[in-house]
Amino acid sequence: MKVASRTETRHFRPHQYLAHASEVQDAIYRIDEGWACRFRLLPDGRRQITALFVPGDYCEPQWALGEPAAQSITALTNVRARPIPCRGYDLLEGQRTDLSIHLIRSMIASINRQSDWIVSLGRKSAIERLSELFCEMFDRMRRAGLAYGDQCALPLTQVDLADVTGLTAVHVNRVLQELRDRGLIELHSKWLRIPDLDALRELAVLPFVPTGEPRRESNLAVNMAHTEFVHTA
Secondary structure, eight states: OOOOOSSOOEEEOTTOEEEOTTOOOSEEEEEEESOEEEEEEOTTSOEEEEEEEOTTOEEOGGGGGTOOOSSEEEESSOEEEEEEESTTOOTTTTOOOHHHHHHHHHHHHHHHHHHHHHHHHHHOOHHHHHHHHHHHHHHHHHHTTOEETTEEEOOOOHHHHHHHHTOOHHHHHHHHHHHHHTTSOEEETTEEEOSOHHHHHHHTTOOOOOTTOOOOOOHHHHHHHHHHHHHTO
8 A cells, every 4th residue: 555655745626535435544634725525425326424624624533543434535625635644643552742632632523523413413403503514614714714704715515515414405595595684694605704603603502602712723733733744754
């Protein structure tokens, strides 16, 4: 198996696979630019998106344990990603480098998001599901330093939104129109604007977070992890 160089950057076009299900991966990817998704495709063509990856995310830290990819991952936009070779990063061996700690934190964050998605799919209404997704993605883009005031990029089609939230594209269209009519979101040219984040969080049945205090990872930790990644080459 070819082992990825620690200094190379890989580029993926929309719909190009970063990983195929059931294949052992030689590298974890740090997403530097673009969006990707993990998904399961049913025999009749129905798709369920089970994770979204945005700049700053690691895709997927558990590959360092030697397990094959559980599901396929494909680019939703043009993606630029930096591979971190799985070899040499055994997360179970008690390594305490900045990068290994950051990868473990990334896994924990992914597990927590997955739990939130299960609750959303299992118990929330259509408008609550979409509201929560918009709040989550805005918060993640803000933590990545890619939100500008009350707006951020959202390069998801209505089909993508449907496949995340377990709805039909027609239903998503109706809910989006309701959210627009209520002045809670604006969507233009793959950009999302949330005029009143607190109101949207309330509609999504999310815990109250004081303004200016989003759950965030330390940018210092991200930079330290990147430094470790580059200087151990």
